[in-house]
Structures are given as C-alpha cells and as structure tokens.
Amino acid sequence: MEEEKTWALVSEIGGNYGYLEELVDILKQHFQLIYYKEFLQNPALHGPKIHVLFMWKYFPEAKPSLLRSLPSLKVVVSGGVGIDHLDVPFINGLGVKVANTPGVVSNSTADLAMGLLLASARKILEGHQIAVDPKTFHIPQSLMGVEVTGSTLGIIGMGEIGYKIAQRSKGFEMKILYHNRTRRSVDDETAVGASYCQSLDDLLRRSDFVVIVVKLTSDTAGLIGHRELSLMKPTATLVNVSRGQVVDQDALVQALQSGGICAAALDVTHPEPLPRDHPLLGLPNVLITPHTGINTYGTARGIVEKMLENALAAVNGLPLPNEVKLQRHNEC
Structure with missing residues (x-):
C-alpha cells in the first residue's frame, strides 16, 4: 500500500x-x-x-x-x-x-535587465511598430538610438543578479561601476572589470545606464527620488528589475517629462499592473514589461x-x- x-x-x-x-x-x-x-x-x-x-x-x-x-x-x-x-x-x-x-532566478533576471537596456537604448519596440505598420512605405532615418558598447553602466546592488548583469555587460565593453553596502572582493571586481563607488551619488553622476537590483527593505524603499534622478545625466537611462517601490514614480515621471533623464526601462512598478491612466504608461521614453524577469x-x-x-x-x-x-x- x-x-x-x-x-x-x-x-x-x-x-x-x-x-x-x-x-x-x-x-x-x-x-x-x-x-x-x-x-x-x-x-x-x-x-x-x-x-x-x-x-x-x-x-x-x-x-x-x-x-x-x-x-x-x-x-x-x-x-x-x-x-x-x-x-x-x-x-x-x-x-x-x-x-x-x-x-x-539570477540568470533569467540578468538576461531581462540586459534586454530592457538594449531595447530601450536601440528603440527596438518603436522600430518593430514602424516595421509592421501597414502605413510604412519608407524607413525613417530619425529613429536614432543610444550607443551601448563602450558606455558606462552603474549597478545599484551587486549581489548575484547584479554580478551576472556585470558579466553580460563586459561583453559590450561597458565601463562598469557598482554601489553596494559591502564591497565585493578584488577578484570579483577584476573578473568583470567593475569599479566600486562608495557613494551612490557618484555612480549616478557618472553612469549612462543605471540598473537597480536591490532587495526591497525599509532602507531601499524610495531609494531613487527627485534628488537622485537630478544627479543623473540627461542622456542617461534608468533600468529597474528590483521592486517598483524602490523608485519614486512621481519623481520618475517628472524627470522623464522634463528631460532630466533620457529614458526608463522597467520590469517592476507599484502597483502591478499600474492603473490604466497612470502617466508612465503614456510616455514615449518609457518601456515597461509586466514583472517577467523570471518568466x-x-x-x-x-x-x-x-x-x-x-x-x-x-x-x-x-x-x-x-x-x-x-x-x-x-x-x-
């Protein structure tokens, strides 16, 4: 039996x-x-x-x-x-x-982070929409993207997922900065060519792409707000694959609308999904996926x-x- x-x-x-x-x-x-x-x-x-x-x-x-x-x-x-x-x-x-x-979950999340970064930088979604539009008879030359190869990537939260993002970024010859509560070993840094930024502000000022990979805690909730976004380059892109609450979404909308930053690519929002009238959904410089990092x-x-x-x-x-x-x- x-x-x-x-x-x-x-x-x-x-x-x-x-x-x-x-x-x-x-x-x-x-x-x-x-x-x-x-x-x-x-x-x-x-x-x-x-x-x-x-x-x-x-x-x-x-x-x-x-x-x-x-x-x-x-x-x-x-x-x-x-x-x-x-x-x-x-x-x-x-x-x-x-x-x-x-x-x-680390590999799939890191893959999606890079996918979001690349899709946003090279306007892949916009290009697809133009390519399949029945009204398209000529390819516009105005669809210009941002160079990824050789750019500076700032990773906020260099744990297992963050480190795998760094490994992938090395293949794009990116300069890798990271901010963490605890600095990683010299061997870890050397393996991916990453430089430690003790100051988050320093990372934000220097990065062309900022990827957020932190756990949501009382310390990280609202980590990126008006002040932090104002430190970023106007040509920079924010990528978030952690939790929506880590970013002040009202501040993000303002930064995107005003040209404070170039773009945002988000796999996470708060709430999920966003209300259908949320301003983030209507901005042309925002790419959102529905929390599919591990899917x-x-x-x-x-x-x-x-x-x-x-x-x-x-x-x-x-x-x-x-x-x-x-x-x-x-x-x-």
Whole structure:
C-alpha cells in the first residue's frame, strides 16, 4: 500500500496565480496537493492536514488569518528571491519556517535587465511598430538610438543578479561601476572589470545606464527620488528589475517629462499592473514589461524544484537549504 503523502496548499493550475500543469506534476510526485479554492470551501476540515504552504507569484498570501488556520504547518516556501511580501518574524513566531529560491532566478533576471537596456537604448519596440505598420512605405532615418558598447553602466546592488548583469555587460565593453553596502572582493571586481563607488551619488553622476537590483527593505524603499534622478545625466537611462517601490514614480515621471533623464526601462512598478491612466504608461521614453524577469520555462522549473527541495527538508526535520529567518537589510 502506497504511503500517504504529506498535504500541501497551492494556488491553482493556470489562471493569474497558477502553475503550469507540468510544474504541478513535479509537486504531485511528493505531496498531496489541495488547491486554494478547494481549501476555502472547508478550511476547518482541510487546515489541520496541511504541512506545507507553496507560494507562487505571492499566492496564496501568507496572511495571519490563513496561517492560523493551518495548525500543522511546518514551512512557507515562496518561489523567487524577494521576501518583502512575507512577515518572516511573525511566521517564525508561529513555529513555522520560511524558505525562498535564490540562485535559480539570477540568470533569467540578468538576461531581462540586459534586454530592457538594449531595447530601450536601440528603440527596438518603436522600430518593430514602424516595421509592421501597414502605413510604412519608407524607413525613417530619425529613429536614432543610444550607443551601448563602450558606455558606462552603474549597478545599484551587486549581489548575484547584479554580478551576472556585470558579466553580460563586459561583453559590450561597458565601463562598469557598482554601489553596494559591502564591497565585493578584488577578484570579483577584476573578473568583470567593475569599479566600486562608495557613494551612490557618484555612480549616478557618472553612469549612462543605471540598473537597480536591490532587495526591497525599509532602507531601499524610495531609494531613487527627485534628488537622485537630478544627479543623473540627461542622456542617461534608468533600468529597474528590483521592486517598483524602490523608485519614486512621481519623481520618475517628472524627470522623464522634463528631460532630466533620457529614458526608463522597467520590469517592476507599484502597483502591478499600474492603473490604466497612470502617466508612465503614456510616455514615449518609457518601456515597461509586466514583472517577467523570471518568466522562462527553465527558470520556472528550477524554482519549483528548489521549492520542493526546501519543503521536503522541512517535513523530514532536516535543515532547509534556503531558509529565511529574518529579513536582512542587504542589497541583492
């Protein structure tokens, strides 16, 4: 007789917050899954059975009311790196562990950061629209972009993702500056040709492209505001692949409208999606993608496999490979 599997709460298959079906199959090999809508039909019946909460795209939300209805819960496993959506001390206070999935998302996020930078600099989206427009019979010569090769890139937050962005930028012969709370080793800097800027202001003044790759904490919320944007070159582009709250969006709109900076390329905003009448959506020098930094099939599979690894460790009483105990105010 097959041993009964441990119960785990998940969001759904498909939909706005759901897994691809082939990813759910990975979890089903080890856990008895209950979907959130099914759970809500009878929380009192299902709650005591659940030992694992798998969060995908921040859902199901780890609200106190939900957590208190899961008396047997051992671990909350969140897909992705960011933990700003989790009250880790509160969850730990319930005797429940927390894990995320670092490392596996780094390549895809770094790839998208470079994609946004290149697409914005070379006006790829505008060029596509002209090329497919049925009214286009002549190619305009006015679609001029910004040179990427040999330009200066400033990376705010040189953790794993930031470092991978630096590795990619080296191939474009970019001069790489970075600002971090902790300076990286000389070997790390030499490998990518990066120079440390102790002052964020110095990085902003010198960079042609500024890429933000920090975790969202109380220290980094609103990190880039009116003052910081005013320090940037009027020819500079801001790229954000961290969290929307790191940038003061009203200040960004003003800088883009006034010519304070040249352009912005954003994979993150606040909220997501933006209200349909938000001024950022109507600016010609803004490129926005809908938080797709980790959206590749390989990365999604890797996230689920790492979620599974942490969950199995928790239910078997083993150390979690990626346990998050307290949110630390360090940049990525």
